[in-house]
Amino acid sequence: MEVATDALRLVHGLPRNSSLTVPSRSPVHPNRLFPTRTCRGPSTNAFLSSRRRRHGVFCRASAAGTQSKGLSESESAGQDRLMKVPISNIRNFCIIAHIDHGKSTLADKLLQMTGTVQKREMKEQFLDNMDLERERGITIKLQAARMRFVLEKEPYCLNLIDTPGHVDFSYEVSRSLAACEGALLVVDASQGVEAQTLANVYLALENNLEIIPVMNKIDLPGAEPDRVSKEIEEIVGLDCSNAIHCSAKEGVGITEILSAIVKKIPPPQYTAEMPLRALIFDSYYDPYRGVIVYFRVVDGTIKKGDRIYFMASGKDYFADEIGVMSSNQMQVDELYAGEVGYLAASIRSVADARVGDTITHFGRKANESLPGYEEATPMVFCGLFPVDADQFPDLRDALEKLQLNDAALKFEPESSSAMGFGFRCGFLGLLHMEIVQERLEREYNLSLITTAPSVVYRVNCVNGDTLECSNPSLLPEPGKRRFIEEPYVKIEMLTPKEYIGPLMELGQDRRGEFKEMNYITENRASLIYLLPLAEMVGDFFDQLKSRSKGYASMEYSLVGYRESELVRLDIQINGELVEPLATIVHKDKAYSIGRALTKKLKELIPRQMFKVPIQACIGAKVIASESLSAIRKDVLSKCYGGDISRKKKLLKKQAEGKKRMKAIGKVDVPQEAFMAVLRLEKEVL
C-alpha cells in the first residue's frame, strides 16, 4: 500500500520522489492482513456545522463531501492519515503537566508538525476547544487527536489524548491515562516540579505508563532544564538523563518528542480476537447526533452497526457511526484493539455513557469490565437562583441542557422565601462550579444569584439514621442529631522554603491538621495537611497563591469523613429567620462569622420606620447582634409652644404606632444585600 502525497512528504521532510509505504500486515500476527478501510468524511452538513462550532475551526465544505468528489491534495493527505497501520505502529499517549506548564501549546505544535491540522485551520490551543477554556487558558474537557508521523520511512499512528489540568477533573485524568501506554511529562523548565506534576506522575506510574520527560519553555531566560531534570530525578526517581529540551511556543524539540514517542512508548497489545472491551475516556453531547463517545478499544473489535452494551449504565445501543479523530471526525467501518476512536449511537444523555464505563458487545459480553469506573460524586453544592423570577423555566432548561453534556452536574429544585424558586446544584469542585455558573450566564443569558458553596455533611441522627446534608436549612434540629461528620482532604503544598511559615499559618487558620513536612530539594518543601473540605471551598487557593507570592502549588485528594463540632448559624432579621443566609460552620468560627455577617447586613439593609434587630444565632442562642435604628418622624413639628401634655400624647401615640408596625411590619432585604452577604460568606467561611 503506497501512500505518497506531497503534503505528507512535506510534513515529514522527505524528498519529493520518495514514497511512504504502509505495511498492511500485523507483526504480531504476520498472517493476518488488516482489511483496507474505507474512510468517509463526516456525514451531514448539520454535523459539520456543530463540529465547527465545537472546535471553532472552519473546514472547507468539500471536506464533508463524499468520495465521489475529487479530493484536493491536502484532503487526500487527510485521508492518508486514516490509513491502517499495523498495531505495532500505533502509539497511544497523553500529556501530563502542572497547570500552565504548556501542555496545550505542545499539543497544538504536535498537531501542526504532523500535519494533522493545517496551519490555516490552526487556532491557538486547538485541543482546548471550548471558548471558556481558551479564555481561561485551562483545559477542562479532554479531547483526542490522531496524528500520522513517519520515522525512518515507517508511518506511525499516534493517538494523543489531552488531559484536563485541574484537580476538579482528576478522575478524567486517571481515565485518560488508563487509555494510554505512555505519557509525555511536561515540566516548565523555568519553574520546576509542582504539586500537580507529582500527582500526575504518580498516577501515570500506577497505570504502568512509559514516561518521557520534556523540559518545556527553554526559550525563557530563567529556564534551567538541567536543574529541573535533576529535581525530577531526586523527587520522582525518574531517569531524566535523556529529557527532551523543548520550547512548545517556538517549536523547538518537537520532532525529537515525536521520535521519542515512537521509540520509547510500547505499542498496544494485540487482543483483537477477544470479546470487545473499550474504555470510555470522554463523551460530549451533540444536539444532532446525541452523545459522542470517545473510547479506546482495549480488547476485541468494534464495527459500525454493532449492538453495543455499556457495562456500568446497563444500557444498549446500536453503533450508528464509528470513526477516528483527526482534525475532524472521520468515519471508519471498524476499530481494533489498541485503537482510539469515537462512536455515535443516538444516546440521549452523557449519563448513559459515562467516562470510565466499558463498552462491550450486547451479544458477546466481556466477563469483566475494565477497572477504575467511579460514579461522579458532587463535592460542592450551592443554590442557584435567577435574579428575575421569570427566568426560572429558562434556568431549568439550561441546566437540563448542560447536564446532557456533564454527567457530574447534579441539581434539584429549591425554593426560599427570600430568593424565590431556584435550584440546589452539586459540582465536582469549585472550578466546576464556576464554569457551570459562567456558562449559564454566558451561553444562556441568565443572571443568577448563587448562595455560598457548601459541602456534603453526614448527620448521624438520634434515631440511628444517617443523613447526607448539603443544605444548611435542611439540617436536623440539634436535639435530633447525635453528631455531624464532614469531608476531609489531604492537601499537599509545594513551596519555596521562604513561604513555609505563611503557608503553615494558612493551614492552621483553616482547621488543618499538620501531617508532614519534607524538603524535596534544598529550596523547596512539601507540606502535608489534613483539612476539612469546607475550608477549601472558599478562597483557599487564592490565599495560597497570595501568601506565597504565586510560587506555591497544591494538590488534594479526598480522604473520607470525620466527626466535627459543627453548628448551624442562622440569621434573624426582625425576629424572622432568613433561610438563604444560614450556613453550617465550625463552632469556634461561628462567633467571628456571626459578627461579620450581622455587621455587613446592618450596612446593607435600608432603615425602617421601626427599630430592626439583626441577629446571628445558634439554635435559640443569639451570638451576635446589631440593630438598625428607626427612621424618626418629627411628630412635634406642628406643635408651636402649647402644653407639654399635648406633646407627650403625640410621642406616646407614635411609640404605639411603631410597636404595632414592628409587630406586623416585614423587612424587605434588598437583593443586593443578599448578594453582598453571600459574597462575604464565601470570603469568611
Ligand SMILES: Nc1nc2c(ncn2[C@@H]2O[C@H](COP(=O)(O)OP(=O)(O)OP(=O)(O)O)[C@@H](O)[C@H]2O)c(=O)[nH]1
Ligand atoms: N515562553 C514560553 N511560553 C510557553 C511555552 N509553552 C507554553 N507557553 C505559555 O505558557 C502558558 C500556558 O500554556 P498552556 O499550553 O495553556 O498550558 P497548559 O499546561 O495547557 O495549561 P492547562 O490547560 O491549564 O492545563 C501560555 O501562555 C503559553 O503561551 C514555551 O515553550 N515558551
